[in-house]
Amino acid sequence: MPRFGMVIDTKKCVGCMDCVVACQTENDVPQGFAKDWLVTEVTGTFPDLSMEIRSERCHQCDNPPCVYVCPTGASHIEDWGKTVQITEDKCIGCKACLAACPYGARFTHPDGYADKCTFCIHRVKEDLDPACVSVCPTHCMHFGDLDDAESPVNKLLNSRESHVVLPEAGTKPRVHYLK
Amino acid sequence: MSPVEITTSRLNQHVDPVLTVWAWEIPVYLFVGGLIAGMMIIAGLNMLRLAKGERSEDFNSVQSPILGFLLLNIGMVALFLDLSYKLHVYRLFMAFKPLSPMSWGSWILILVYPVLISSSLIRLPQAWPWLGERIPIVQRLSEALTTRTRVIKILGYANVVLGICLGIYTGILLSTMVARPLWNSAILGPLFLVSGLSTAAAAIHLVSSITPGSPSPSGFLGGALAALVQPLGANPPGPGTQNSLVRADQIFLSVELVLIGLLLVGLLSGSASQVAAVDILMSGKYAVLLWAGVIALGILTPLLLQALQLSDRIRHTIIPAILVLAGGLALRWVVVGAGHASRMVAAGGM
Numbered sequence: 001m002p003r004f005g006m007v008i009d010t011k012k013c014v015g016c017m018d019c020v021v022a023c024q025t026e027n028d029v030p031q032g033f034a035k036d037w038l039v040t041e042v043t044g045t046f047p048d049l050s051m052e053i054r055s056e057r058c059h060q061c062d063n064p065p066c067v068y069v070c071p072t073g074a075s076h077i078e079d080w081g082k083t084v085q086i087t088e089d090k091c092i093g094c095k096a097c098l099a100a101c102p103y104g105a106r107f108t109h110p111d112g113y114a115d116k117c118t119f120c121i122h123r124v125k126e127d128l129d130p131a132c133v134s135v136c137p138t139h140c141m142h143f144g145d146l147d148d149a150e151s152p153v154n155k156l157l158n159s160r161e162s163h164v165v166l167p168e169a170g171t172k173p174r175v176h177y178l179k
Numbered sequence: 180m181s182p183v184e185i186t187t188s189r190l191n192q193h194v195d196p197v198l199t200v201w202a203w204e205i206p207v208y209l210f211v212g213g214l215i216a217g218m219m220i221i222a223g224l225n226m227l228r229l230a231k232g233e234r235s236e237d238f239n240s241v242q243s244p245i246l247g248f249l250l251l252n253i254g255m256v257a258l259f260l261d262l263s264y265k266l267h268v269y270r271l272f273m274a275f276k277p278l279s280p281m282s283w284g285s286w287i288l289i290l291v292y293p294v295l296i297s298s299s300l301i302r303l304p305q306a307w308p309w310l311g312e313r314i315p316i317v318q319r320l321s322e323a324l325t326t327r328t329r330v331i332k333i334l335g336y337a338n339v340v341l342g343i344c345l346g347i348y349t350g351i352l353l354s355t356m357v358a359r360p361l362w363n364s365a366i367l368g369p370l371f372l373v374s375g376l377s378t379a380a381a382a383i384h385l386v387s388s389i390t391p392g393s394p395s396p397s398g399f400l401g402g403a404l405a406a407l408v409q410p411l412g413a414n415p416p417g418p419g420t421q422n423s424l425v426r427a428d429q430i431f432l433s434v435e436l437v438l439i440g441l442l443l444v445g446l447l448s449g450s451a452s453q454v455a456a457v458d459i460l461m462s463g464k465y466a467v468l469l470w471a472g473v474i475a476l477g478i479l480t481p482l483l484l485q486a487l488q489l490s491d492r493i494r495h496t497i498i499p500a501i502l503v504l505a506g507g508l509a510l511r512w513v514v515v516g517a518g519h520a521s522r523m524v525a526a527g528g529m
């Protein structure tokens with residue numbers, strides 16, 4: 001069974017926000033909300049500065065606090081693909097998962113339920129890439145099975161240095177950024 | 180390397196720039212939940228004494244389940260108002276999620292209801308004669324309870340155990356959220372429990388002081404109100420009972436002060452995110468609320484006034500009780516609000 005993840009090449013990303021627009025169109029994201037977004041981080045001491053642009057979204061954590069705190073089971077890990085999903089119908093809108101996610105990846109949909117990136121699982125089930133991955137003009141995003149040693153995502157991870165966001169949160173995120 | 184600047188294109192409502200998912204409803208619920216928990220523990224301990232055959236007139240709290248029942252409904256309404264997908268509330272009771280304190284909480288509340296209702300029956304017909312006369316079954320149930328010491332004993336234990344669970348869970352609910360460093364402390368459960376006990380002692384003291392000496396009304400509305408605000412029924416509490424409540428409150432308040440100190444020390448010696456979180460309590464609106472509201476007015480002032488009252492240097496008033504209650508609410512307000520504002524910070528940048 002696959003365990004999906006993403007590998008994003010920060011050296012190629014130009015911050016064009018196509019991924020954000022593609023997600024909003026594909027997933028009908030309500031106005032004023034975002035399921036993916038861009039982060040620009042500048043580090044170092046002048047003049048030795050370096051900049052990383054990251055396309056971020058729900059990190060589909062292997063150890064997801066949002067799932068643990070959910071009192072109804074609405075937030076859950078799907079068997080196939082091991083992605084974290086929300087069953088709208090089971091959600092009561094208690095917002096515990098919003099408070100529990102260290103990445104602020106979730107929001108309350110105007111209809112009342114908790115919402116976030118699904119890794120476009122509806123597309124993935126049809127053998128397509130998530131919308132953000134498929135539109136990226138620089139091809140900096142890669143989607144695939146992290147449990148398959150031969151998958152392109154694993155090959156990339158093995159060939160380059162990478163990091164995840166907030167590893168100290170202990171959530172074991174599955175969106176990796178190539179340095 | 181530490182980050183020089185982080186900018187993001189995201190601006191999700193109630194998530195950015197700081198989390199604001201829980202408004203007044205949750206601090207109010209946590210306060211009311213703690214208050215009920217404390218009242219259940221105090222009432223439960225007195226029920227156990229009642230079961231041993233001690234004189235029941237001295238227990239000013241055996242009637243507090245009636246007040247607890249009213250407060251529980253207020254708390255439940257607050258919880259319900261907080262939900263953003265209200266029609267699905269029943270989903271809470273279609274699952275038990277052992278890792279989710281919110282799930283335990285909803286089941287604890289379901290158990291609290293029958294225990295509070297049965298405990299209310301012990302004194303209800305006495306406190307509200309109108310009800311006892313019109314609905315004889317209430318009278319009969321009350322008699323059945325009061326004549327069976329075994330039942331009183333079981334109810335006493337049920338109150339104490341459920342009270343502890345209810346009081347602690349409100350803190351654990353917050354402390355399990357790894358994303359909010361200010362809440363990541365095992366002290367939060369005991370702190371909320373002890374604060375619940377202090378507000379409960381204050382509340383019982385307050386309501387039993389409101390109408391001392393005057394015979395309580397016994398009609399439909401008057402009797403119902405009297406049942407709520409006069410936990411001793413027709414008789415005002417004796418000075419000994421008052422003093423024992425005040426003394427108990429002094430112990431609870433002192434422990435609460437120590438626990439707040441331990442919470443701060445624990446955070447300051449914790450992760451980078453926890454140390455950063457303490458800053459939120461050191462300046463700005465939450466600092467004022469914590470240091471002036473919770474600690475100075477909600478704990479130290481009542482401790483001083485209570486000490487003066489106990490040594491007969493000043494008259495007994497309800498002022499310390501009111502301050503303790505306000506302090507208990509302020510504590511929940513600070514912890515929820517400042518916890519929202521606290522977030523994980525990257526230890527070393529990218």
Ligand code: SF4
Nearest residue numbers: 058059060061066101
């Ligand atoms: S990023 Fe947040 S919402 Fe997504 S799985 Fe991790 S904790 Fe849950």
Ligand code: SF4
Nearest residue numbers: 070091092094095097
């Ligand atoms: S808001 Fe919905 S998905 Fe999130 S924890 Fe509550 S019930 Fe679960």
